[in-house]
Amino acid sequence: MAEPIGSSCLAVNGLVTGYDARNVLTGVSLSLNSGELVTVVGPNGHGKTTLLRAISGLLPVRKGSVSLNGRAISGLPAHRVAANGVIHVPQGDLLFAGMSVLENLLMGAYLDSDQVAVARRLDEVFSLLPKLAERRTQIAASLSGGERRMVGIGRGLMMKGSVMLIDEPSLGLAPIVIEQIYEVIARLKASGRTILLVEENPARVADIADRIHLLDNGAFVWSGEPAVLLQGDELLATYLGG
Amino acid sequence: MDIIGPVLVAGMTTGALYALATLGLSLVWGSLGMLNMAHGTLLTLGGYAAFTAASQLGWPVPVAVLAAAAVGGLIGALIFMLVAYPLSRRSPETFETTIMIATFGVALTLENIVLRLYGGQPLGQPLSVGGSISLGRFVLPWQNLVIIIAAIALMAATALFLARTKAGRAIRATAQNPDAAKLLGVPVARVYLQVLILSGILAGVCGVLVSSITQLSPSLGADPMLKAFIMCVVAGLGNLPGAIITSFALAIVEAVVQFLAGARWGFPALLAIVILVLIRRPGGLFGRVEMRRL
Numbered sequence: 001m002a003e004p005i006g007s008s009c010l011a012v013n014g015l016v017t018g019y020d021a022r023n024v025l026t027g028v029s030l031s032l033n034s035g036e037l038v039t040v041v042g043p044n045g046h047g048k049t050t051l052l053r054a055i056s057g058l059l060p061v062r063k064g065s066v067s068l069n070g071r072a073i074s075g076l077p078a079h080r081v082a083a084n085g086v087i088h089v090p091q092g093d094l095l096f097a098g099m100s101v102l103e104n105l106l107m108g109a110y111l112d113s114d115q116v117a118v119a120r121r122l123d124e125v126f127s128l129l130p131k132l133a134e135r136r137t138q139i140a141a142s143l144s145g146g147e148r149r150m151v152g153i154g155r156g157l158m159m160k161g162s163v164m165l166i167d168e169p170s171l172g173l174a175p176i177v178i179e180q181i182y183e184v185i186a187r188l189k190a191s192g193r194t195i196l197l198v199e200e201n202p203a204r205v206a207d208i209a210d211r212i213h214l215l216d217n218g219a220f221v222w223s224g225e226p227a228v229l230l231q232g233d234e235l236l237a238t239y240l241g242g
Numbered sequence: 243m244d245i246i247g248p249v250l251v252a253g254m255t256t257g258a259l260y261a262l263a264t265l266g267l268s269l270v271w272g273s274l275g276m277l278n279m280a281h282g283t284l285l286t287l288g289g290y291a292a293f294t295a296a297s298q299l300g301w302p303v304p305v306a307v308l309a310a311a312a313v314g315g316l317i318g319a320l321i322f323m324l325v326a327y328p329l330s331r332r333s334p335e336t337f338e339t340t341i342m343i344a345t346f347g348v349a350l351t352l353e354n355i356v357l358r359l360y361g362g363q364p365l366g367q368p369l370s371v372g373g374s375i376s377l378g379r380f381v382l383p384w385q386n387l388v389i390i391i392a393a394i395a396l397m398a399a400t401a402l403f404l405a406r407t408k409a410g411r412a413i414r415a416t417a418q419n420p421d422a423a424k425l426l427g428v429p430v431a432r433v434y435l436q437v438l439i440l441s442g443i444l445a446g447v448c449g450v451l452v453s454s455i456t457q458l459s460p461s462l463g464a465d466p467m468l469k470a471f472i473m474c475v476v477a478g479l480g481n482l483p484g485a486i487i488t489s490f491a492l493a494i495v496e497a498v499v500q501f502l503a504g505a506r507w508g509f510p511a512l513l514a515i516v517i518l519v520l521i522r523r524p525g526g527l528f529g530r531v532e533m534r535r536l
Contacts, residue, residue: 056425082427094422096415107415110408111427159426 009034009194010055010086010163014064015074017054024050026218027064030196032163037185037195039205039226042215048198049091051215052165055196056088057081069162083111087161091168091198093152097141101132104140104151108158118158125154128184146177153184163194170204182208206230247380249501250494255386255455257493258393262448263463263470264477264485265397266441271479273417273437275338276326279346280317281445282467283353288314288446289367289453289462290356297368306369307450314446318438321348326438327431356460364457369450389451396444397486403440404482413437469493472512476519478526488527 008031018024024047032038040048053059055066057078066074073081082088096104105125109118126133129150135143140151149169156164169185170178186208189195199205202212206226214222214229222229267281288310295306325344330337374383404410416423416433424430445463452466473492477484492512500508519527 058421058424078421078424079427079429082425088425090422090425094419094425096418096422098418099411099414103411107411107423107426107428110412155426 008032009036009069010196011067012051012055012064013066015051015054015061015066016063017050017059017061019050019059023062024218025054028215028218028220029064030213030220030223032194032196034162034194035192036210037189037197037208038211038213039197039199039202039209040213040215041199041202041205044200046215047218048200048215049167052088052090052167052196052198055081055165056086058088082159082161085161085163087156087159087164089152089156089164089166089169091171093148095140095148095151095155097139099140100137101140101143101151102136104155105132105136105158108155112160121158125157128157128187129154145173146180149173149177149181150184153181157188163196164188165196165198167198168200169197170199170201178204202226202229244379245501249497251382251386253494253497254490255389256497257490258390259448259452259466260469260473260493261486261489262393262396262444262451263466264473264489265400265482266444266448267467267470268474268477268479268482268485269400269437269444270441271474272482273413274326274330274434276341277338277345277471278321278438278441279342279467280321280349280352281441281470282463282465283349284314284317284442284445285449285452285463285466286356286460287317287352288449289458290360290449291446292369292450293365293367293453293458303369307447310446310450311443312446314442314444314449315439316442317352318440318442318445319435321345321442322435322438326434353460360458360460362460364459367450367453367458370454385455389455392447392451396447400440400444401482409436469512472516474526476516476527478528481526481528484526484528 010032012028012030015025015028016023028051030038030040040051042048050059054061057073057076057080061074064074065072068084068086071084073084073086076084096107099107105122106118109121112118131147132150132154135147140148143151153166153169156166166185169181173181182204185195185197189208197205197209202214205212206229209226211223212226212229213220263281263285266284267278270276270278270281291313292306292310295301295309296303301309325348326341329340329344333340371384371388374381375387376382404414412423412428412433413436416428416430420430423433448466449463453462456462473485473489476492477488492515495515496508496512499511
């Protein structure tokens with residue numbers, strides 16, 4: 001099911017990738033229009049993170065293609081994919097543990113030499129995530145889990161890009177902190193950002209997702225609107241174990 | 243106790259040299275996970291480059307020192323491009339082992355080239371300063387003062403570069419989390435190249451300083467390299483401030499032991515300290531196990 005390139009901001013076509021001899025994804029296609037929030041849900045270990053890593057060039061694409069605003073980006077090394085405008089907020093944050101919050105955020109603006117623009121984006125990040133302004137001189141390793149997640153998202157927001165990949169932002173957080181993080185994501189969507197979000201639990205993303213893809217065993221087994229997925233309890237039971 | 247002064251001066255001088263050698267070694271280890279066995283050879287090449295520039299080409303002293311830095315940086319760059327980069331691409335899992343063996347080969351090759359070109363007999367390094375200043379009964383040779391100041395200045399400049407510049411921040415970020423750095427657009431291979439050039443520059447100048455109080459020989463860098471490795475292990479590999487503090491402390495201990503018990507006891511004393519530290523703290527004095535951070 002090839003989807004048209006050009007009309008979409010991010011387009012993935014027949015993506016096959018994996019580790020060593022094993023293919024983890026066996027042909028995944030999806031597309032995001034500008035301003036959409038699309039979610040990939042599915043049980044752990046079925047390739048959600050692998051999909052994002054392949055899009056952002058950390059993992060080589062074996063077959064198929066990825067394009068951004070009509071330009072092919074599959075095959076490029078990760079730092080070139082980033083320069084093309086793919087923002088990837090990775091699973092587990094991958095912060096620079098020995099650096100301060102501010103330095104982590106400034107690393108997000110590594111590719112931008114326009115100091116005025118960087119300062120402006122820093123202000124925007126601090127107003128979206130005020131906690132980070134309080135913690136700006138604190139070393140990342142000493143932050144709480146929720147604060148670390150916010151630094152990860154804030155660091156991504158310091159990049160210039162046309163699509164944002166967010167990998168399981170709820171991972172390892174307390175329910176109340178998860179809610180805070182999802183409030184931030186909802187505000188990002190409201191501000192017009194294009195977001196590809198990976199999450200384990202479909203109920204969590206039902207309110208904000210424009211479309212949901214259900215990933216099972218390396219391929220999408222269901223795609224559609226969140227309301228439909230939540231009504232079809234059978235699907236959830238089959239693929240997510242209830 | 244007029245003897246305390248000279249012992250302390252000797253300890254501080256070798257401490258400064260060890261610290262400078264250690265900084266370059268530790269920088270490369272901390273960022274690439276690469277134990278550069280050719281680091282000592284970069285010192286040797288720096289010493290010979292300055293010698294050639296000053297006494298054979300007749301260049302002024304500052305230019306000769308720059309030549310040493312340039313040769314060190316250039317060879318460092320070549321080691322990355324021709325050896326480390328291809329090895330890390332081909333088999334990243336075994337890189338930490340293969341690069342040790344490969345750079346050991348590079349060291350042997352380069353040392354023998356120096357031997358062919360300059361011969362094995364020791365040569366005098368023309369870049370040395372005579373005379374001394376006396377502060378009361380305390381006599382401080384200019385040469386030692388120059389070495390201590392130059393080494394500290396270079397270390398301070400390196401620390402400032404890493405802490406304050408965008409390139410330095412990218413080096414630290416890459417050392418702490420290469421995948422995250424890539425996702426933010428950092429060309430990680432180019433950062434590694436910069437680290438090897440920086441390490442080579444430090445080694446080149448360090449070689450000039452070492453040869454200015456000893457003599458030039460093809461194995462000039464071997465002893466500082468060995469000591470630098472000891473400092474790295476005692477401090478915890480990859481920990482820069484810890485490595486520098488350790489260098490000064492152990493060099494002073496070495497000087498004191500050499501004075502009290504005789505010169506031949508200096509090195510065994512260092513090794514004994516290494517063993518004791520590793521028994522008590524396997525990650526090094528300042529290191530946590532598996533810590534690799536700049």
